Amino acid sequence: MNDVARIVPIGVADEGDEYIAWLNKRTSAVFLALFVPPDPRGVYSNPECAITDCDRVSSAGAGLCGLHVKQFRTSGIHDLEAFRRSAVIRPVVKKKHGGSSARGIFDLSACASATVRAELQLAISCKATGEYGGPLRADAFNSFVQSLNAAGVRSLRDLRASAPATLVVEKRAGSYASTHRMYLTEFQSWIELAEGNFSVKRRIGTRRGGSQRWSQSQDIAQPWLREIVERWVAYRVNTEAADAQHIGQQESHVVEFARWAEARDVTNPEGVTRSLLLDWLAEVNSQTNKHGKKFSGGYRSAKISAVSMMIQYARVEITQRIPSNALYLAGEFPARDIPSPRFLEPRLIDTLRLPRSLDLVVDPAHRTAILIMMQVGVRAGHTCSLPFDCLIDLNRTGSLDKWALNFIDTKSKMNITVPIEPHVATAIKAQQQRALVESAKMGLAVPELLFANSRARSTRQLAPERLNIVLRQWAADLDLRDSAGQLEKITPHRFRHTFATEMLEKGVPIEVVQKLLGHRSLSSTQIYATTTDKRMRAEWENAKFVNVRGEAIEMAEGPAADAEWLLNRMSHAMQPLPNGACGLPIQQSCPHANACLDNCPHFITSVEFLGVHRAQSLEFERTISKAEAAGHFRLVEINKRPNENLKKIINALEDDPGEASDAS
Structure with missing residues (x-):
């Protein structure tokens, strides 16, 4: 200089x-x-x-x-x-x-x-x-x-x-x-x-998207309570207990409590009693959102937890004048709601995955980000911050279709590797070329991020918030409607829920799905498994089943239905068949050497296998025709009986024209 x-x-x-x-x-x-x-x-x-x-x-x-x-x-x-x-x-x-x-x-x-x-x-x-x-x-x-x-x-x-x-x-x-x-x-x-004036607005930190989070504690009227909240927030920031966004949310909860306490004439630390805390618990449990709906258990628990942590800190670090019994006991925190996966119905996700649907997303970077989230369930934040070299080539001996996505899950602190389809890998390669251009605009010789964005001054990457806007517009362009006729709400996390549900329905072990999602606890993944089981059972109960002679099978009710459902799941998992399922208990061995179509009393099938049955029947016809021409009458006899059973099955399943056309 x-x-x-x-x-x-x-x-x-x-x-x-x-x-x-x-x-x-x-x-x-x-x-x-x-x-x-x-x-x-x-x-x-x-x-x-x-x-x-x-x-x-x-x-x-x-x-x-x-x-x-x-x-x-x-x-x-x-x-x-x-x-x-x-x-x-x-x-x-x-x-x-x-x-x-x-x-x-x-x-x-x-x-x-x-x-x-x-x-x-x-x-x-x-x-x-x-x-x-x-x-x-x-x-x-x-x-x-x-x-x-x-x-x-x-x-x-x-x-x-x-x-x-x-x-x-x-x-x-x-x-x-x-x-x-x-x-x-x-x-x-x-x-x-x-000057020692702590009644001014202060910056807590930077949000993920680059904007600033500002303090709210300066709005607390009581000086003694304002000092407690300010020192607690400073403690949370300095110890890096959470990010700026989360600490700001916690501060807003304790500021709300402070204003409520002021209205109840709490003028000193001695007024923060257990009775006051229980009244605040009742107040939080009675609150509703702008639509008049009660707040979720998780949100109510967050409000109570913030106040509880602040009071514990104040009693230890600032003043002992707060009564020692001013605390919440185990079991008094609002119970968190049982999470319910918000997966997209097959008709919706199939529509979104169509190439002509994706073409409606104009920006190629946005289109690639959506494709990644939709295909492999990566969170929006992790998608936007994917490293430039996130693509792993798994191809060996001339193959071209084995690729994986690799990144660090900042929430679980785990390295995640997810197999991806070839067309997703192709889209990522194209995005890498765009990232080279964007990185050059920022003066970077070596790109750092897959979704580099020279227009984002602070973060230098695609903003997750932007993807939410793009998805809302995309749903409107496609005119996606729910069963009530309302415009469907598409969010990045619904893609994640859909991915998890589909993996479990395809029979991927839950431990593998846990790794794909980056869950530290199997209980988090179990939520999807429970929903998947309910959904598959509902479809099973509404399906039409026939036996090897084409006779309709009446489904049981009550406890017997529960047992048959478990037997069905075990059969699909342990004895998968290309054209149906075995109804034999898994503990027993099959006496028919897998000759399911040759009058096996345990064979069960449904309309979803109708296409397989038709193709197999044609194969039987060709085999029988060749055997007759060659004079191999024993071979004709072996194949004729299962083919006759197969025709009965096809006729029975085709009795419902709607189901038959759907399966075609």
């Missing part, structure tokens, strides 16, 4: 203000400067451009400034090191609005007010701790300085009481409008926090 970026201490004597002196004491000495260079660590700002002698700051995650990202993308050079040696260095021209795409420096010398300069130095110093969110953008920051100058702002604290000045700052922001609004809120909040 040139000499202009050298550290130049600013003395308090500029204005002789005690407030400036107070700010300087709370600012790291390295930031008491007129010009602050980019942070090589990437904490308070992105690092400087990786091209030697380039004074610009790098773009998010690229390592190159915006100018050199464009050069790299159009150069045709794929090796970053080779590009660095041939890159063109252009002189920096400072923009009128103060933006530092002109320069990768925070230009504090441009501040018209020494007080504003000291406040902004404190802001950069706060950012450098890593506790106040992601990097500052030097271009937006310098533009912010110019906007403050234009508005005649003497201190950031004045903006709260000076609406006209705030409007001037926002009016001059241009494309930086949202960033300037964030700076106004954050920088003022950090000053107040330094």
